Amino acid sequence: MPIVPAEFKHLDSLAKLFDEYRLFYQQASDLPGAKAFLRDRLTHRDSVIFLALSEPAEGSVVAGFTQLYPSFSSVSMAPLWILNDLYVNRAFRRRGLAQALMHQAQTYGMNTGAVRLELSTGVTNTSAQSLYESLGYQQADITEDSDNAFYHYSLAL
Numbered sequence: 001m002p003i004v005p006a007e008f009k010h011l012d013s014l015a016k017l018f019d020e021y022r023l024f025y026q027q028a029s030d031l032p033g034a035k036a037f038l039r040d041r042l043t044h045r046d047s048v049i050f051l052a053l054s055e056p057a058e059g060s061v062v063a064g065f066t067q068l069y070p071s072f073s074s075v076s077m078a079p080l081w082i083l084n085d086l087y088v089n090r091a092f093r094r095r096g097l098a099q100a101l102m103h104q105a106q107t108y109g110m111n112t113g114a115v116r117l118e119l120s121t122g123v124t125n126t127s128a129q130s131l132y133e134s135l136g137y138q139q140a141d142i143t144e145d146s147d148n149a150f151y152h153y154s155l156a157l
Contacts, residue, residue: 006049013062021087064088066101083119120150
């Protein structure tokens with residue numbers, strides 16, 4: 001399945017998947033809000049979204065996505081990317097799409113001169129943790145003040 005940058009032509013399909021993603025995180029369904037949020041991201045170019053598109057025989061829908069937000073490291077005086085969202089529709093799981101989306105994010109980060117990618121995932125999301133660790137992401141040291149609901153990871157580029 002091809003991994004491509006999101007375009008406005010993908011908005012309806014992406015918004016449905018984004019709404020599913022939000023449901024996974026126990027948020028109320030809001031398809032119009034999801035579409036408006038994503039339209040704003042694409043319009044203002046304040047995030048980068050990559051899509052895993054299903055094969056044409058399967059209806060060519062958005063099967064998965066990842067969304068990156070730009071940030072900076074003051075110490076390194078260089079950009080970094082926050083991999084804020086990663087989601088694959090249940091019907092398309094176990095096909096390597098999450099890994100392909102993660103590789104695309106890594107390639108994009110390196111091509112833009114970023115020093116690292118950072119992400120967080122729920123402490124109960126063990127499948128995501130396994131994926132990130134298999135790709136070389138390092139979990140941040142846990143301190144007493146750490147967020148108890150999420151683990152934080154980074155990948156040096």
